[in-house]
Amino acid sequence: MVDYRSILRLHSQGNSQREIEREVNSSRHTISEVLIQAEAAGITWPLNVVPIEGTISMREHHGLVSRLKAGETT
Numbered sequence: 527m528v529d530y531r532s533i534l535r536l537h538s539q540g541n542s543q544r545e546i547e548r549e550v551n552s553s554r555h556t557i558s559e560v561l562i563q564a565e566a567a568g569i570t571w572p573l574n575v576v577p578i579e580g581t582i583s584m585r586e587h588h589g590l591v592s593r594l595k596a597g598e599t600t
Contacts, residue, residue, distance in 0.1 A: 528552055533560050538571035563594035
């Protein structure tokens with residue numbers, strides 16, 4: 527499962543994608559995609575939405591990516 531909160535938090539702290547990859551156990555491709563989609567949707571750390579505790583399921587991941595691609599932020 528992808529830990530979106532940690533990816534955004536670590537990125538905001540200046541960590542490289544390789545450092546984030548090691549920390550959250552996700553591929554650089556996944557991290558890059560999360561950061562690109564978050565930037566396109568205007569999502570930054572700290573989050574301006576209700577935080578998601580821990581990680582989310584693949585189903586939730588696909589839903590989030592779909593919403594981000596559609597330009598939705600909530």
